[in-house]
Amino acid sequence: MVGTCHAAGVKVVADSVINHMADASGTGTAGSSFSKYDYPGTYSAADMDDCTSPVTNYADRWNVQHCELVGLPDLDTGEEYVRRTIAGYLNDLLSLGVDGFRIDAAKHIPEADLADIKSRLTDPGAYWKQETIGAAGEAVQPSEYYGTGDVQEFGYAYDLKRVFDNENLAELKNFGTAWGLLPSDKAAVFVTNHDTERGGGTLTYKDGARYTLAHVFMLAWPYGSPDVHSGFEFSDKDAGGPRDGQVNACYTDGWKCQHAWREIAGMVGFRNTAAGAPVTDWWDDGGNRIAFGRGDKAYVVINHEGSALTRTFRTSLPAGDYCDVQSGRGVTVDSAGQFTATLGADTALALHTGARTCGGSAGGGDGDGGTTATGASFHVDATTRWGQNIYVTGDNAALGGWDPARALKLDPAAYPVWKLDVALPAGTAFRYKYVRKDADGLVTWESGADRTAAVGPTGLLALNDTWR
Structure with missing residues (x-):
């Protein structure tokens, strides 16, 4: 995987969980049994922090960094053996070609412990960003971790959601440190991530254009180091990913592939060109x-x-x-x-x-x-199965003259929204419908009456439809 990514010009940052172990028991992928506080061959109860109760007081540094985050066994990262074992794990990832790390739950690990672990890496300069969710009045603040690496700025995502949902984009003219956010050169920013998209605090793919335009702004605006979360559909907070680990293609089996959406992918070159x-x-x-x-x-x-x-x-x-x-x-x-x-x-x-x-x-x-x-710029929200595609046809020759064989295929880059721009003269009135074609050639027309539209005097018409 790493080699494939590197060949495509993509670096790999591993999401590394080094604060805690699993609050569970069972059999590991290599066949060994484990239980809470006992992980044969790796850690035992002696390698855990003395506090075995959940974190309850974020105003108490010791409680935050030595007790159990939501009941997960807390590793004693001040212990030499634990530090050496974690560093060995990260070095193994580096040997596979990984380019850096995102440290999960970093605020629950003393910064001095992280600095010690990082110093043991075969490449101490590997990219390093840390999950440190800041809040006023808490004992542990993101600024403590600047010396180790970048810090994820969750406030950035919360602010973007508020503005794109309920306020005016004009307010973004000075977006960044003037809003109380972290220094730009230390901030790792995002519109949403794998945790926040389930809690309602950030925009998600379900927010449609607001979500897409927020990404356009993030990648165009010179603040922080941006992340684009590319995930899968979910119906509830605990919904898992597509089964069996098989990825047939983007936009199928629930995969959203936001990284490939034209509106988002096109902004990567924009950001690189505009850097500085x-x-x-x-x-x-x-x-x-x-x-x-x-x-x-x-x-x-x-x-x-x-x-x-x-x-x-x-x-x-x-x-x-x-x-x-x-x-x-x-x-x-x-x-x-x-x-x-x-x-x-x-x-x-x-x-x-x-x-x-x-x-x-x-x-x-x-x-x-x-x-x-x-x-006309066609946009239709249409769910499909593997091998199916969405087309548009209509009474105008440019739309195939109602012939399904000449219908125009829409682009699924923003699935489930399919898009296509069709050149038509200003003032053109037309009727149209969407059709779905299976891999075996079966054609299904959407239900209902013909849709009608007209290109206005400005010469550009945006159509936002839903398959029926």
Whole structure:
């Protein structure tokens, strides 16, 4: 796995649980039996902290760092044998090619213990970030761990959810340390993670465009080191992952594959290109429409409203053609650093100097600072099984003229929402329906009457539908 990731240019950070052991008994994967406080070949009761009751008082440092987190046996990380064993485990991962570690429950381990363990690594400079959920009045604070590595800033995710849910994006103009968050160079940030998405405190894939646009903002905004959580569907707090450990493909068997969504994946290059560049050319409408540049390297627009946005934007980008990595359409920036574009409801636009052409996708510059692509942007929420795909067809020749064989396939990158942009002249009225095709060619039409729509005078129509 590590080799495959490295070949694709992806580094591997292992989520390492070194604060505690399992509060259970049974048989391990290698066949040995274990029980709480007794893990043959690794640890025994003598290697656990003296406190065998749960953590109950977060205002008491000793209680937090020596008692049991939700009843899990707490390892005595001040003990030489335990430190040596943990370091050996981490060094084994490094020998497999792992590039760094995310330390689970770090606030429950004294920082001095972590520093000692880290010093024993064969690569003490390996990336190191720590789960230290901070709260006012607690005895253990995230700032204590700056000397060891990065610290996960949970407040970042909580603030993003509040703003995208109930407040105005215009407020994000000074988002970061001015909001009381950790120093940018120490903060590991995220929109959601494997823990918080189940508790309601952060945005999740179930929040639709708010979730996607929050990722666009996170990857465009120069604060912290961002994480993108790529997970699976869940129906309740304790729902597990797809069974049997088999991953047939993204968007099947419950896998969400957020890392591959076009809106998110396209922002990785944006962030890398903009690294080190300051925020410039900020614009907002006082509400949920914002835009900002990253010096002369990049520019992003976010329209978190229920209607389209058409505007001429002023940037610091060099003149020329660019590819909007959100839509795949071409955009031309004129000699004054301006371009005109229309964004559909709850969509974004992102340009950077590392993406000057769209590689044959729809669009292209018109020479006057605008986009040439006009037509309909189809979005349909449709659940499928392995081998099934969603298509659209309609009474217009560009939509296949009601012929399922000529229907247009939608992109599942944001599954269960399937997307497709179709070029149609401004003012075009049309009827359409979605169809589902199985791997064996079986065609299923959605139920109900024909859908109707018309491309407006602005030349861009956003359709947000649900399979019926």
